[in-house]
Amino acid sequence: MTAQTFLYYMAGLKGIPKRRAREEIDRLLEVTNLSGVRHRRLGGFSGGMRQRVLLAQALLGDPRVVILDEPTAGLDPKERIRIRNFIADLSRDRIVLLATHIVSDIESVSDRILMLKRGRAVGLDTPENLIADVSQRVPRSVVPGRFSLEDVYLYHLGE
Amino acid sequence: MRELGRILSRRRYLAALALILLLNGALFVREQQRRDYGLELELPAPAVFVFDGSAKTDAETPDARGAYRQYRALIGALRGDPPEEALDRLSARREALAEKIRAGGASEDEKLRYVAVNNVISRLSYLTGYGEWLEGIEKNKEDLLTFSIFNDPDSFSGRNIVKTAGEFRRLRGVELRLGADGAAEAVLSFPLSDYFLLLALLLTALSFLEERRAGLWSVVHASPGGRLGLGLKRAVILLAASALASAAIYGTDMALALYIYGGVDLTRAAQSVELLGRLPVLCTVGGFFGRFFLLRIFSAYFVALTLWLLLTAVNNVKYTVIVSAAALAAEYSLYALLPVQSAFNVLKYFNIFTYISLSDLYTSYLNIDLFGFPLGIRAISQGALPPLTLAAAAGCLAVQSLKRPEAGRDLLGRAAYGINSLTDRALRRLGPFGMELYKAAWLQKGAVVAAALVWAAAGLDFAAPAPVYTPAASAAREYTRELSGPLTDGTFARMDALEAELNGVLAARDAARAEYEAGTIGYPELDAYERRASAAQVSLEGLATVRDRAVELRALGEREGFAPWLIDETPLESVYGPRARANGDRAACLSVLALALMLSGVMAYERQSGMTPLLRSTPRGRRALARRKLLLAGAAAALVWAAVYGRELGTLVSVYAPDFWAAPVRGVSGLAEFPLPCSVGAALALLYAARLLALCCAGTAALALSALWPRQELSCVGAPAALLLPSVLYTYVGVGLAKPLAFTLALELTPLVLPRSGGLGAAALAYAAILSAAALSAAALLFSPRRAGMGK
Known part of the structure; x- marks a missing residue:
């Protein structure tokens, strides 16, 4: 089926009324930059395009809590920034749980970061506090220059 | 390489x-x-009536394989004989065998020999006539070229005539020999x-x-x-x-x-x-x-x-x-x-x-x-x-x-995009059930299966021959047809009138005999009376059979408290009788196969595309979706039922008058043991409804089976095989162990309407099995404890 039909199908499964579904689908296709290919079959989509369709369907119905698993994987840098900005806008009035290994995504959109290692939480705080915490634990001689979230990642989650 | x-x-x-x-x-x-092994199997038997909506003559059909063996042996025996001599000899033999068959005294072996001889004669006629045919082409050329429209040497017609004759002239003198x-x-x-x-x-x-x-x-x-x-x-x-x-x-x-x-x-x-x-x-x-x-x-x-x-x-x-x-x-x-x-x-x-x-x-x-x-x-x-x-x-x-x-440039892609934009406008108006229908019919090619089903169902034959073997039985069938309807005093009065008319013919024959003895009429006139009397005698025997049946029905009606009808049961016997069993098996197998193919991809498609966890994460993607899919199975079952059994019912509806359906079911010998005292129409409606239910159950089972496989291709083979294989093994191979799972038994009307045939137990068992399978399948679909993400 085409991207548009798929979104209408998912809107139906989520119980969204048709008129509202139409408006939301038009908006989400615009945001995810899929308006120009809305009538193309999903089988002809690249990996990144499929990612964006899935993101669009996740956002149908204006959910209060959105869980995103690697939403920018497979996207080119321009698309990644676009989606990142969109997620940041979303997070203003809803909870967004973003699971990713791409540190640059986190530091640009996240208010709080939860780090999990083998199912156990090893850190839960704002990005700034996490960086400050690690900077106090690791000597300057080991990590010269300013600490970043990547250092935090390596400290907590590296082998 | x-x-x-x-x-x-x-x-x-x-x-x-x-x-x-x-x-x-x-x-x-x-x-x-x-194709009966390429043989013409017709025997010179008395005319019998085969129900196909109109009476037509058809003799009992001999065993084609046995006939071919005789045919082959005969050809071997004739090797070396001149074809013309063989033709004369065999023509005489054929006539003798035909006489014996018409008289009713021929054995099975002689009937097969007749078929063999008849077909060898056909071959010999071709071989002996070939030379003449070749000469005919040459003569045809000479004759046609005398007409002005053909003898223009620059026209296609003229050139074609000359060319054809020239090419076949090469075959002059070719020696043709008889062979199998x-x-x-x-x-x-x-x-x-x-x-x-x-x-x-x-x-x-x-x-x-x-x-x-x-x-x-x-x-x-x-x-x-x-x-x-x-x-x-x-x-x-x-x-x-x-x-x-x-x-x-x-x-x-x-x-x-x-x-x-x-x-x-x-x-x-x-x-x-x-x-x-x-x-x-x-x-x-x-x-x-x-x-x-x-x-x-x-x-x-x-x-x-x-x-x-x-x-x-x-x-x-x-x-x-x-x-x-x-x-x-x-x-x-x-x-x-x-x-x-x-x-x-x-x-x-x-x-x-x-x-x-x-x-x-x-x-x-x-x-x-x-x-x-x-x-x-x-x-x-x-x-x-x-x-x-x-x-x-x-x-x-x-x-x-x-x-x-x-x-x-991707011109086809652009064209497809334009077409998709039009279809998307229609698809966005579909509700949840409409989308399931679209997925099953279009994405999973259910529409192709449905079209193939309609084509295959059109080739199904629901009317088996219901032959009679004596002229009296044939007459009885004609009179039953003529007198069909509520059995009243009027019916008996009509029978009396017919009997009187026939007795009149016999009396006229007796009078003619006396006149012949007296010399007032010649033999040809007497012969005419004798022939008519002979036919009248046969008709009287047939009428007597009908009267006996009418009396029996009247007594039954008085005993059981219903108004009896005299009914021509030939069409019922043709469509539902024991001879129709092969037709019923074929129709049932086609129905189950089509249904399984239509539905086998439904669940597997979602598993293959990784959509199952996504669907189950939505509010209407669990039980509501399962209910819609069950409804889809019901719709598919209804389509199959209409395509296959609608034709079967149509075969009967086209023959019987509208008021036939009001006849009491217990007056029909084939339906006498129907458990409910109702009309024929109501009884058949119940039986067809039971068939529809059986198909819905088969559809539900097909849905559940389609969830077992991770890929559509596997499901499209596995689900039909699981549903149909036991039926095929039992029906066509004779594997008794497969009987309990032979779902097609539940679709067959014969054991249900003819319990004396001994099949009621099997049909009931199959029905119970299919209902149980459907119940389990529906429960599994609706209440599956599988969490989203499992079954990938």
Whole structure:
């Protein structure tokens, strides 16, 4: 089926009324930059395009809590920034749980970061506090220059 | 060769080829049974009535296989005899056997011998008449050329007449000999093999698209050996595939034909085989098959190259099959629909399908008009084959070498996008159930299955012969039909009147005898009275049978408290009686197969695409979705029920008057044990409703089975096999252990309406089994504890 039909199908499964579904689908296709290919079959989509369709369907119905698993994987840098900005806008009035290994995504959109290692939480705080915490634990001689979230990642989650 | 290894390592390809061979063999054997092994089986028996909506004569059908054995033995015995002498001898023997059969005193063996003799006479008539036929062509030429419209030497008509006579003149003096040609005719009369070969070649050509589907075309094309070198290897592979597929498919046909029919004398003139009577080429039967087989291989190669060219001409692999199918459909339309002689007939014979259906080139003689010159279709096809093959090969190599993966505008893609935008407008109006219907019908090709079902159901025969074997029984059936309706005093009065009329004929015969004795009338007049009296005697016997039945029904009605009807039960017996069992089995198997194919992809499609966790995460994607899918199964069951059993019911409705349906069910001998005291119409409505329920249950089971497989292709084989195999094993192979799972038993009306037939227990058991399966399936679908993410 085409991207548009798929979104209408998912809107139906989520119980969204048709008129509202139409408006939301038009908006989400615009945001995810899929308006120009809305009538193309999903089988002809690249990996990144499929990612964006899935993101669009996740956002149908204006959910209060959105869980995103690697939403920018497979996207080119321009698309990644676009989606990142969109997620940041979303997070203003809803909870967004973003699971990713791409540190640059986190530091640009996240208010709080939860780090999990083998199912156990090893850190839960704002990005700034996490960086400050690690900077106090690791000597300057080991990590010269300013600490970043990547250092935090390596400290907590590296082998 | 690595390319060959790559193709042969694809299990699906090998499995498909094996399936093609198996199907070809099975259908070939079945076709021989269907065509009665090429024999005319009619016996000179008294007329009996076969219900097909109108009375028609049909004798009991002798065993075709046994008849062929006798036929073959007779041909062997006649070897060396002059055909004219053999013809005279056999004609006398045939007449003697016919007399015996008409008198009712012939044994089974004698009936088979009659069929054998009759068919050998037919062959001998052809052989002895062939010379005369050839002379007739020459004479025809002389006669036609005297007409002005034909004798213009520059016109097609004139040239055609001369050419035809000239070509058949070569056959003058050809010596035709009698032989058992069953095997030869069977191989030449089975066009399905041509299409199985086409399918095998198509699968081979499709394997060349693998790199496109895998997204590796650019990589392959960029390699030095990935263009012309690869193209040449593939051209050689196609040649080998054409030869091997032709050998396998037609070799199978020939081997089976030789097994069924015995050997063929290959040294005889080809025209000795009646099918080749119009072949104006002097050669032996062996020589003909040698040429035919060679031409088969090379024409298959041309077809394979053409398919490869079509499939690779389009960049986008999504559209290759559609474009190729459209091109083949266009070619087939030209081949099938263009008249034999027309301004465009060159498009009919310069056509890929001419090279697919080769037998037509040898079994019919035809010249077409090419700019006023007659040209034989065989000459055209044979002559055009080498240049066409070279052109196709060159085209394929050019595409393989020069066509770049990413070059060119995607015109088809744009066209498809435009079409999709129109269909999306319609699809967005669909509700949740509408979307499930769209997915099942369009995305999972359920509509194709439905179309095939309607086509197959149209070929089903629901009326089995309901013969009678004596003239009195035939008369009884006629009188029953005439007197059908509520059984009243009026009915008995009509019977009395008919009886009186017939007794009058007998009395007139007695009076005529007296007059003949007295010499007042001659023998011819007496003979006329005797004949009429003889017929009246038979009618009286028939009428007496009807009266007995009427009296029995009246007594039954008084005993059980219903108003009896006299009913012609022939149509009911024809559609629901024991002789209709084979028809019922076929219809039931078709129904279950179609239903399973329509629904087998429903759940598997979602698993394969990874959609299951996504759907189950939505509010209406769990039980509500399962309920919609169950409703879909019900809709599919209703469609199958209407297509198959609607035709069955229609067969009866077209025969009986509307008021027949109000007749009490207990007055019909075939339905006498129906548990409810209701009308015939109500009883049949209940039984058909029970069938619909059984189909809904089968549909539910098919849905549940489709959830077991991770891929649609596996589900489309597994689910129908699981549902249908026990029925096939029990019905056609006789495996008793499969009985409890033979769902088709639940669809058959016969055991339910004729409990005395002993099948009620089996039908009830099957019904209980299918209901239980449906209940479990529905429960599994609705209340499955599987969490989203499991079953990937």
